[in-house]
Amino acid sequence: MTKAEPHPTVLSTLRTMSGPVRILLLGNLISNLAAFLNAFLVLFLTGRGFSAGESGVVLAAVMVGRISGSAVGGAVADRIGYRWVIVGSMAGTAVLTAAIVHVPNVWVGALVACGAGLTANAYRPAAMAWIVELTPKDQHVMVFSLLRLTFNVGSTVGPVGAALLLAYASYDTLFYVDATTSLAFGVVAFAALRPGREPVPAGKAADEGERPGYGRVLADRRFMLVVLGLFLTALAYIQSSAALPLFVKGTGHSAQVYAALLTVNGFIVIACEVLLSKWTQRLPIGVPMAAGMAMLGVGHLIYTGPTPVAMLVFGTAMWTFGEVVAAPSMMAYPGLVAPPALRARYIGAATVPQQVGYAAGPMIGTAGWHAWGSGVWVLTGGFALAGAVLVGAGAGLRRRSPAPAAAEPALASSADA
Structure with missing residues (x-):
């Protein structure tokens, strides 16, 4: 009987990560450092004389584009290949x-x-599918945890850069910098992610008379x-920027308390997620997903009790640790169980409902707050708990075998960029 192989550590994952995966993680960091469009679009447009309603229409158009971008990107990536979708979407x-x-x-x-919203999201299924195919199965959760780290660091540091640009330049410069970073990622992807090292696109490998589809x-x-389950979880998770600020103010606390709660969330995610992934990657993938979603629901239910600052911090820490436990496995799951010919589509199909949840959740949360006060947390906590049940039933709490054709990636041909 042979001794089981140890699970990869953070350092061993970083050391053995293939060149293309390093580039994709770096590109994700760079693009998120300058992802200014969503945050500053309304301020820019109203400053240019657009009304608040007109600015809202344009922002809604970004959201529609982002939702459709994941589905379009997944379908196109499975047909023409990951590299060209990444390059084209960034350009x-x-x-x-x-x-x-x-x-x-x-x-x-x-x-x-x-x-812009469509192209900004179209690259994600291609990038995630490529990461799956270039990463050993036992490292998927850890690598996606590192991918989330690049997103969270970029989203945290980016606003500081935006503040400096607005202090010394203008909104025009802000969007030009955003565009430049996207173009830079596209150029790097074109030059460094060589097509000879990309897995054969599903559309080319499939029989011409029967292309796989959604x-x-x-x-x-x-x-x-x-x-x-992912959709319901998204409805709950987005309440950190919808119902939570209304709740904090409505229970007699200041905006500084809300800012402190967001700081608690950001610190836990950045400090703990990658380290915890060392242990969660050992579990059947449905377990951390379902457990994390349940913790998100419990965190929301804690808000229904007494509301001293300590309890608000406790509730926030609870749902944040739920995010930390669940999110890397949630990102890894679609590509892990998908047949190779449908990998980008599976990822797109999992991403679109989450984007819809993030778009619809604020309306549900704010309406729930105005109708039921703190009872809104029973609703949103229920969403997360229901999501945990659905994920447990779908993914299973025992290890689900990957699709039969999803063999280990041929790393020898893709070790270097």
Whole structure:
């Protein structure tokens, strides 16, 4: 009987990570450091004379584009290959983000913003699918934890850079810098992610008379249970920026308390997620997903009790640790269980409902707060707990075997960029 291989550590994962995966993680960091469009679009447009309503229309167009971008990106990536989708989406994002500065009216602005949102999200299924194919299965959770770290660091540091740009330059410069970073990522992807080292695209490998499509993804009932669970979890998670600030103010606390709660969340995620992934990667992948979603629900239910600052911090820490436990496995799961010919589509199919949840959640949370006060946390906590049940049923709490054709990636041909 041979001794079981030890699970990868953070350092061993970093040492053995292939060149293309390093580039994709670095590109994710760079693009998120300058992802200014969502945060500053309304302020830019109202400063240019657009009304609040017109600015809202343009921002909504960005959201529509982002939702559709994941589905479009997944389908195209499975047909033409990951590299070209990444390069094309980054180039398109650069052009359209720069064009926002010059839109003459709300309708052109909405069209350009929708396109920018679409291209900005279209690369994600391709990048995530490529990471899956270039990473050994026992490192998937850890690598996606590192991917999330690049996103969280970029999202945390980025606003500081934005403040400096606005202090010494202008909104125009802000969006030009955003466009430049997207273009830089696209150029690096074109130059360093050489097509000879990319897995054969599903569309080229599939029989020309029967290309795989989203219909086959929807037919995977267990996977669709997980997708529904991800949607409900997104409805709950987004309340940190919707119902939570209303709740904090409504219970007599200041905006500084809300800022402190967000700081607690950011610190725990950045400090703990990668380290905890060393242990969660050892579990059947459905376990950390379901457990984390349940912790998110419990954290929300804690808010229904007494509301001294200590309890608010406790509730926030609870749902944040739920995020830390669940999120890397949630990102790894679709690519892990997908057939190779549908990998990007599976990832796109899992991403779209989450984007819809993030878009619809604020409306549900704010309406729930105005209707029921702190009772909104029973609703959103229930969403997360229901998501945990669905994910447990779909992914299973015992190890689910990957799709039969999903063999270990051929790392020898992709070890260096």
